[in-house]
Each structure stands twice: as structure tokens, then as C-alpha cells.
Amino acid sequence: MTAIEPVERPAPAGEPLFDRVAFIGIGLIGSSMARAIAKLGLAREIVCSARSQATCDKALELGLVARASTDAASVVADADLVVLCAPVGAYAAIAPVIGPRLRPGAIVTDVGSVKQAVIRDVAPYLPEGVHLVPGHPVAGTEHSGPEAGFAELFENRWCILTPPPGANEAAVDKVAEMWRRFGSNLEFMEASHHDKVLAITSHLPHLIAYTIVGTATDLEEDTKSEVIKFSAGGFRDFTRIAASDPVMWRDVFLNNREAVLEIIQRFNEDLTALQRAIRWGEGDKLEELFTRTRAIRRGVIDAKQA
Ligand SMILES: NC(=O)c1ccc[n+]([C@@H]2O[C@H](COP(=O)([O-])OP(=O)(O)OC[C@H]3O[C@@H](n4cnc5c(N)ncnc54)[C@H](O)[C@@H]3O)[C@@H](O)[C@H]2O)c1
Numbered sequence: 001m002t003a004i005e006p007v008e009r010p011a012p013a014g015e016p017l018f019d020r021v022a023f024i025g026i027g028l029i030g031s032s033m034a035r036a037i038a039k040l041g042l043a044r045e046i047v048c049s050a051r052s053q054a055t056c057d058k059a060l061e062l063g064l065v066a067r068a069s070t071d072a073a074s075v076v077a078d079a080d081l082v083v084l085c086a087p088v089g090a091y092a093a094i095a096p097v098i099g100p101r102l103r104p105g106a107i108v109t110d111v112g113s114v115k116q117a118v119i120r121d122v123a124p125y126l127p128e129g130v131h132l133v134p135g136h137p138v139a140g141t142e143h144s145g146p147e148a149g150f151a152e153l154f155e156n157r158w159c160i161l162t163p164p165p166g167a168n169e170a171a172v173d174k175v176a177e178m179w180r181r182f183g184s185n186l187e188f189m190e191a192s193h194h195d196k197v198l199a200i201t202s203h204l205p206h207l208i209a210y211t212i213v214g215t216a217t218d219l220e221e222d223t224k225s226e227v228i229k230f231s232a233g234g235f236r237d238f239t240r241i242a243a244s245d246p247v248m249w250r251d252v253f254l255n256n257r258e259a260v261l262e263i264i265q266r267f268n269e270d271l272t273a274l275q276r277a278i279r280w281g282e283g284d285k286l287e288e289l290f291t292r293t294r295a296i297r298r299g300v301i302d303a304k305q306a
């Protein structure tokens with residue numbers, strides 16, 4: 001019979017949830033979490049590791065952490081919470097480095113935009129007694145680096161946790177409580193379901209933005225026209241999304257390949273149907289779709305205001 005571990009109740013509001021939190025990667029998301037943890041007093045100490053000395057220096061200069069090192073193993077040693085905040089493609093290299101230095105009972109969580117890859121690349125390197133609770137704040141901006149973060153980023157935004165089957169309940173509770181204290185709304189999902197949902201709501205829109213802005217700039221060069229100069233509302237929104245971090249998004253697409261390819265296939269079919277409707281002057285089809293999508297936008301806004 002397997003022993004049932006006691007569920008630790010989260011600390012009362014205002015009390016630290018963790019002794020030492022170690023961030024591996026401290027860019028937009030890591031620094032926003034560090035700021036929120038400091039502001040809310042959720043940890044006694046915050047430390048970090050980043051790939052370059054310049055980022056470590058910046059994190060120290062901004063007062064985000066008490067200690068920073070390019071050696072990830074050295075910062076996780078006494079941490080009770082380790083947060084992976086690097087591009088998802090870096091996890092496979094980070095996990096074997098930190099794994100042997102994690103202390104028993106430590107919780108490892110992350111913020112990556114894809115979730116099956118975390119279980120694939122990180123779980124095998126965690127020693128017995130270390131708990132994995134993958135997470136994804138559905139909040140961000142097009143900016144990167146430790147200067148770009150802000151403590152309020154996660155307020156009234158979703159955070160999705162994807163604990164693997166049999167995950168330690170107390171560890172899940174603690175991570176969930178941290179996000180609640182940040183002001184996020186929590187949702188629990190299976191990693192594979194998360195990756196399918198986010199493929200349509202986040203990954204495809206980014207791919208479309210990268211495509212449109214790429215096409216427009218190529219066109220501008222070809223025709224010597226002023227596509228960018230006169231771009232108004234719609235296109236400007238796409239340029240914001242297409243300014244998002246190239247390495248982060250390369251890793252998202254490479255690590256959510258199946259779900260993204262499936263959704264691109266579906267998108268191509270729908271686009272072809274629209275192309276056909278335009279070609280054959282089927283205005284009713286266009287109007288019907290645009291009416292439906294307008295109602296969806298209103299639903300999104302109403303849900304946000306509720
Ligand atoms: N930007 C967003 O809108 C957003 C939103 C939610 C989740 N995420 C996820 O959060 C994670 C971090 O994104 P971000 O926007 O904070 O990125 P960022 O570029 O601002 O920061 C990335 C950090 O990771 C470090 N890093 C990069 N490569 C590394 C490596 N090989 N080993 C160790 N550290 C490395 C960098 O030094 C930097 O500190 C990503 O996994 C991303 O998918 C991003």
C-alpha cells in the first residue's frame with residue numbers, strides 16, 4: 001500500500017510560502033514572478049541563475065535577487081522552490097545539471113508555454129522526493145529580459161497547472177497558492193490538453209502574426225511601397241505580436257509540433273474556404289462568419305469584465 005502524504009495547508013496570507021526560491025532564467029516572466037514574490041513577501045530569499053553574466057548582473061542591479069550565478073546547480077542547492085523560466089528548448093540541458101543538486105522535498109515548477117515537453121525533458125532527471133508541478137501563466141508581453149517584468153503581470157490572468165498523474169498534492173497546493181496570491185485565476189489540465197488548447201489560442205496567432213509581418217516586409221522591399229509606413233490598427237497589432245522573443249517562439253513551435261501542425265492544417269482549410277467565398281462572390285458566407293466572430297469577441301470582452 002502506498003503511504004498517503006499529509007497535505008500541508010498553505011501559509012496564511014502575508015506569511016512566506018517558501019524559504020528560498022531559485023529562478024533558472026530571469027527574463028520577462030521570471031523577473032515578474034520575482035517582483036511579485038518580493039512585493040507579497042512570499043519567500044525569505046530569492047536567487048537566480050541565467051545563461052550570461054550580464055543578465056545575472058542586471059538581476060542583482062535591479063534588486064530582484066540576493067544572489068545570481070551562471071551556474072544553475074549552485075543556486076538550486078538549498079531552494080525549496082525552483083522555477084524554470086528559460087525558453088522551453090533549454091529545459092533538456094538544464095534538468096540534468098540541476099537534478100543531482102535538488103534537495104529532497106523541493107518543488108520544481110516552470111512557466112513554459114508548452115507542457116508535455118516539461119514532463120518529457122525534466123521529470124526523468126528529478127530525484128526521488130522532488131516534486132514536479134508544471135505551470136503556465138497565460139500572461140505576457142512582446143518584451144524580454146529582466147527589465148521588462150512587472151509584479152502585476154499575472155493579476156486577473158489565467159495560470160494553468162498541469163501536474164502529472166500522482167503528483168504530490170501538497171506541492172501542487174503550494175504552487176497553486178503562489179499563483180492565487182499573484183492574483184491569477186487557476187485552471188488544472190492534462191499537459192496534452194493544454195498543448196492542444198494553446199496551439200489554437202496562442203501559438204497559431206503568433207505564427208500568423210510572424211507570417212503577415214514577414215509577408216508585408218518582403219512585399220515592401222519587392223514593390224518599394226510603403227506597407228509599414230501606412231499600416232494602421234489591424235497591422236500594428238500584428239507587429240506587436242511579431243516582435244515577441246524569437247528564441248522563445250522557435251522553441252514553442254518545435255516543442256508543440258504535433259498540435260500546431262494539426263491546427264495549421266485546419267486553419268489552411270478554413271482560409272481556403274474563405275478564399276473560395278471571395279472568388280465566387282459568396283457574400284452571405286463571409287457575412288455569416290464575420291457575424292459569428294464578432295459575437296465571440298464580445299463574449300471575450302464580457303468574460304474579462306465579469
Ligand atoms: N513572454 C511571454 O509572453 C510568456 C508568457 C508565458 C510564458 N512564457 C514562457 O516563459 C519562459 C520564459 O520566457 P520570457 O518571456 O521570460 O523570456 P526572456 O527571454 O525574457 O527570458 C528568458 C530567460 O532565460 C534565460 N535563458 C535563455 N536560454 C537559457 C539557457 N539555455 N539556459 C538557461 N537560461 C537560459 C535568459 O538568460 C533569460 O534570463 C518561456 O519558456 C516562455 O515560453 C512566456
Ligand SMILES: O=C(O)C(=O)C[C@]1(C(=O)O)C=C[C@@H](O)C=C1
Pocket residue numbers: 112113137138139140141142201202203241
Ligand atoms: O500578450 C502577449 O504578448 C502574449 O502573446 C502573451 C501570451 C499569449 O499568447 O497570450 C504569449 C505566450 C504565452 O505562453 C502566454 C501568453
